[in-house]
Amino acid sequence: MAEVLTEAIGQEALAARLAHHADAGSLAHAILLTGAPGRGGLALALNLARRLHCQATTGQAKPCGTCPSCQQHDQLQHPDLHFTFPVAKPPGKDKALSSDQVDVWRGLLRESGPHFDMQDLRERMALGNKQPFISVHEAADILRRLSLTAHAGGWKVQIIWGAHLMRVDTANKLLKLLEEPPKKTLFVLLADSTEALLATILSRTQIIPIPPIDSGSIAEQLAAEGAEPDTVRDAVALCEGDLAQARRLVRSDAAEEFEMFVEWMRTCFARDGRKAAGMADRFHDLGREPQKAFLAYALHMVRQCIVGNYGADDAVRLRAAERAFAEKFAPYIHHANVVDMQAGLERAAREVAGNVYGRTVFLDLSMAMMELLHRPK
16 A cells, blocks of 8 residues: 555656655755646655654655554555645535545545546546535635644645645635745645646745656556556557556547547538537537547647648657548648647637536537638648
8 A cells, every 4th residue: 555655656766856855854845746647746745745754764765664654644544644635515515625525535545546637536526517626715724724733743744736726715825824834844735737826826835847757667557557568558658658647548549539529520621510510519418527528639639630740750649540530631730720720729628617608619619620621721
């Protein structure tokens, strides 16, 4: 259990760097780890917390694994390790608090290890179309528990996973605590990127980008989990150093998204308004999260087509069936339309995330694609 929870797959150098600062007493009181969750930020945070809490770490390369603190970490039950993560309001309650879903969180961690992302957590919490967030009530809860004396008299560690989903009022309520935390209190924030975070949050944290996991480490991990060699090869090529995404690619061949994308592009190229309207209805019926997933897939396909169209075949990240289609489709993606295509897909994704009516979003996007696919080079 301990090795699974804290194994810094492909991030050993960064884990050693953080451990060195912890041992030297030069650790910043608030750290912001940025990058896709599947790169292993949570593993690094858990590793660091275990090291700070271990009662026999001094002079050792890693936590002892046998002291009472290490045993509590094995069960994700250390009293001075606190988790915050995005949630939605449960039925019958007026507050969205991580404490209401902490058993779900721990269950996912125990079963999957720390290399999971928001899609994995959403599925485990069965959120449907509800949008998770970190509420101002959560900030008040953090303030309350960190004001208490540490149970073991040592470090209190507050991990905020998905920090980019903090609401503005939440972030503002945490500012003073981040700037002047209680003695021996460590904040570890994890965010996909810095873009959605307030500048005032960024200024109060030490920002540490998490690099993509190297291909060899991901391939080795997938093989150890029983994935077939061909599947591993495709997943490694497509996942961009993200183990959570690699695992998802192993489980799914994206056949449904691919078929819908091909049908949609052919419909738009044919300028078939009637069929586009029918596809808009199908798109609407998918629901918000599948809509977002499809738009992300469509954006990926457009980007891969432009890469292939300009001769960078070694940089193309497509499965065999996708590559066969892209070779025929790529000539219609060129310098005169690709920027507008990407902008249209990204705008549609923002509208879907903002709960704009799905049929309208997809129909407007289809009309734009009809013009763009026929735009001359």
